[in-house]
Amino acid sequence: MTFTGAIGAICLFPLRAIIAACVALRIHPNVLTFTGVVVNVAAAWALAVGRFVTAGVLMVIANIFDFIDGKVAKELKMESKFGGFWDSVMDRFSDLSLFIGLIVLYARLDSAQYIIITALATMFSVMTSYTRARAESLIDKCKVGFMERPERIVLFMIGAFTNRMAAVLWVILVLSIITVADRIYYTWRELNGSRNVEETLAAEWQQQKARRQQRRVS
Amino acid sequence: MAAAESTPTAKAGVVKRLITLPLLVLWRAFFWTYDRATWQYDLMVIAILAFVWLTPPSLLGDPAAQGDGLIGWILEKLK
Helix, strand or coil: CCCHHHHHHHHHHHHHHHHHHHCCCCCCHHHHHHHHHHHHHHHHHHHHHHCCCHHHHHHHHHHHHHHHHHHHHHHHCCCCHHHHHHHHHHHHHHHHHHHHHHHHHHCCCCCCCHHHHHHHHHHHHHHHHHHHHHHHHCCCCCCCCCCCHHHHHHHHHHHHCCCHHHHHHHHHHHHHHHHHHHHHHHHHHHHCCCCCHHHHHHHHHHHHHHHHHHHHHH | CHHHCCHHHHHHHHHHHHHHHHHHHHHHHHHHCCCCCHHHHHHHHHHHHHHHHHHHHHCCCCCCCCCCHHHHHHHHHHC
């Protein structure tokens, strides 16, 4: 098992109990989704006033709601197309709230540099979701690029708990730009049927390996 | 044999061989297609955490951070 796989498995233990409790209480999944957004707005406020640890705790709570809503919907057989749509829309509200919280914080600290960095990170985080949504209206799937929402949220928590939000913002910004570029390139390639750069490089590498082996044998 | 290896074609072959693998690794890191909980994902996570925790906040001009962070603590302990 990988390091991240092990962490995921450990986190799943308490979450199973919470899911079971929500199923027993028959809480509607859409209510769980909305509760998650409200808690995230509170986390954004905590970020805005510079209370990073409080923000981190609130983000953990908010994302528990965010994680379990789909599972509870499945258990209660309440899965619906609207549920999926509602979840995606609420996710954007949650993300944007956190970024706005940081913009307010940096405005209070008179840091124009980090206001710009946070605004750019906001833009590319929204574009990450948008490029995938738009691409999947044209092609079957566009699940490429590293910086998706779960990675962003975990990074926010790490930044909040360890008071390293600036470094986290840089990571989110750079990797979101790359993710958006990946998705644009992938969609272009799928729509035009062009050969992948990776395939070309991999084929070249395999040829070189075969030639080396042949030389060794002879 | 030695003469053949020093010809421009052979030299180009060596350069091509030296460049292909790093290019492939770089391309795969940029054009990310790996799933979560794979060793490639772990490696990326370690690289990100190293950047976040080991970069001194002063280097990034972090207006909200206090202290020098993990690297500062390590340097302090080494002293």
